[in-house]
Amino acid sequence: MIFCPHIMRTVNICVVGTGYVGLVTGACLAEAGHRVVCVDSDKKKISLLKKGKIPIYEPGLEEVVKRNARAGRLLFTGSVEEGVKHGGHRAEAVFIAVGTPPRSDGSADLSFVEHVASQVARAMEGYTAIIEKSTVPVETGEWVHKTVTRLAKPGIAFDVVSNPEFLREGSAVDDFLRPDRVVVGTSSARAAELMRAIYAPLKCPVLVTDVKSAELIKHASNSFLAAKISFINAVANVCERTGANVEDVAKGMGMDKRIGASFLKAGIGFGGFCFPKDLEAFYWISKQKGYDFSMLRAVKEVNEEQKLWLVRRAEEELWNLGGKTVALLGLAFKPETDDMRFAPSIDIIAALKERGAKVKVYDPVAMPNAKEIIPGVQFCKSALECVRDADCLALVTEWAEFKNLDMKKVHSLMRHPLLLDGRNLYDAQAMRRLGFAYKSVGRK
Ligand SMILES: NC(=O)c1ccc[n+]([C@@H]2O[C@H](COP(=O)([O-])OP(=O)(O)OC[C@H]3O[C@@H](n4cnc5c(N)ncnc54)[C@H](O)[C@@H]3O)[C@@H](O)[C@H]2O)c1
Numbered sequence: 323m324i325f326c327p328h329i330m331r332t333v334n335i336c337v338v339g340t341g342y343v344g345l346v347t348g349a350c351l352a353e354a355g356h357r358v359v360c361v362d363s364d365k366k367k368i369s370l371l372k373k374g375k376i377p378i379y380e381p382g383l384e385e386v387v388k389r390n391a392r393a394g395r396l397l398f399t400g401s402v403e404e405g406v407k408h409g410g411h412r413a414e415a416v417f418i419a420v421g422t423p424p425r426s427d428g429s430a431d432l433s434f435v436e437h438v439a440s441q442v443a444r445a446m447e448g449y450t451a452i453i454e455k456s457t458v459p460v461e462t463g464e465w466v467h468k469t470v471t472r473l474a475k476p477g478i479a480f481d482v483v484s485n486p487e488f489l490r491e492g493s494a495v496d497d498f499l500r501p502d503r504v505v506v507g508t509s510s511a512r513a514a515e516l517m518r519a520i521y522a523p524l525k526c527p528v529l530v531t532d533v534k535s536a537e538l539i540k541h542a543s544n545s546f547l548a549a550k551i552s553f554i555n556a557v558a559n560v561c562e563r564t565g566a567n568v569e570d571v572a573k574g575m576g577m578d579k580r581i582g583a584s585f586l587k588a589g590i591g592f593g594g595f596c597f598p599k600d601l602e603a604f605y606w607i608s609k610q611k612g613y614d615f616s617m618l619r620a621v622k623e624v625n626e627e628q629k630l631w632l633v634r635r636a637e638e639e640l641w642n643l644g645g646k647t648v649a650l651l652g653l654a655f656k657p658e659t660d661d662m663r664f665a666p667s668i669d670i671i672a673a674l675k676e677r678g679a680k681v682k683v684y685d686p687v688a689m690p691n692a693k694e695i696i697p698g699v700q701f702c703k704s705a706l707e708c709v710r711d712a713d714c715l716a717l718v719t720e721w722a723e724f725k726n727l728d729m730k731k732v733h734s735l736m737r738h739p740l741l742l743d744g745r746n747l748y749d750a751q752a753m754r755r756l757g758f759a760y761k762s763v764g765r766k
Pocket residue numbers: 338339340341342343344361362363364367402419420421422434437438455456457458487488489490491595596
């Protein structure tokens with residue numbers, strides 16, 4: 323990252339929540355030259371970070387954290403008050419980057435955001451921009467504003483800003499440092515100027531809107547991307563029934579600039595901490611406001627159905643799954659992350675076990691997290707150990723390691739060479755030449 327300290331305004335920043343988004347935000351803003359204190363209520367995380375250890379798997383993040391911690395631009399603490407006071411220098415900008423998990427009715431649980439907003443309000447000693455980095459439903463800014471007004475010391479000015487984050491796990495550092503755009507929701511000129519100063523080193527377009535529009539941009543963007551995935555998966559289902567090839571269809575569609583080529587890869591559906599919950603929360607808030615956004619329901623239904631593609635194919639080929647062994651390669655919701663939240667593998671494994679299958683699994687990095695939430699499966703040390711004596715290989719996550727597997731060896735180790743490719747990772751002809759009974763999504 324190149325920044326020019328002589329023309330840049332250095333801002334004292336506090337980031338509350340050091341998860342996938344908060345840690346990347348804090349580390350990258352320090353990389354951009356700002357002075358950052360990262361806060362987390364999880365003492366274990368803070369103690370690891372203070373030792374220069376990264377609690378999550380995110381390529382490239384460790385170097386950025388270490389470099390900036392060494393330079394004294396990136397500090398860690400367990401106390402919001404300490405973070406806001408910023409070692410006596412006072413944070414002008416406080417990012418809230420805590421979780422907004424789904425409640426059982428689909429709405430976002432905003433209690434963590436409220437809690438942090440209250441703590442920040444009590445700790446503020448002067449003008450502060452309180453920035454929603456977490457993904458929150460439209461109108462959350464108004465609630466944050468009310469909360470801070472109620473709890474802040476009299477006479478202390480503040481603004482609530484919406485600054486949604488669009489990074490993707492697996493390429494988070496690069497996404498943060500080289501964004502397509504930064505969205506800033508505020509109607510305050512002072513806050514807008516501060517946000518421009520914070521993001522100036524990134525030299526990217528900054529779109530300033532009102533708070534509500536910025537909040538909506540995030541929900542609408544994620545729901546739109548999820549809709550693209552469900553759309554191409556639905557098209558894949560038609561391809562399977564007609565003999566067309568979804569990859570050619572997607573290519574033909576994507577060459578039209580109005581459509582674009584990204585997010586048109588057929589597979590076994592989306593997961594992760596963002597798309598499923600943001601889709602639900604967007605549907606919920608729309609309904610709450612009197613609009614039934616039924617299209618979002620369809621996007622979810624297609625995805626739920628698609629997650630069981632592997633199970634349906636396994637049954638078509640092996641009949642009853644009771645007593646059969648399924649080797650599942652990949653547990654994380656996508657490659658290059660250890661994140662298991664709402665990973666399709668969880669539902670697939672549950673469905674296989676419900677049918678009496680024995681399930682062996684392997685993932686290059688997500689197994690420690692998976693062990694905490696998936697009982698009753700055999701965790702293997704390698705992909706080859708996983709496929710040994712299996713009746714079916716189910717490819718769930720398209721890690722490069724699986725692309726580069728010795729498939730001849732895989733074939734020789736399996737009891738029955740059924741290869742169900744949930745991510746269209748392999749070349750169909752090559753797999754059939756090796757002797758696999760090969761099925762992929764929307765392809766012959
Ligand atoms: N993960 C992504 O790819 C991604 C991308 C864009 C936006 N988002 C959004 O960003 C937000 C955070 O997501 P995440 O994936 O980083 O979650 P996360 O669970 O990885 O991180 C949240 C962190 O907040 C900490 N925390 C909770 N309450 C706290 C408190 N009171 N004080 C201090 N720390 C506290 C937790 O200990 C945790 O470390 C969510 O709203 C999410 O939807 C996530």
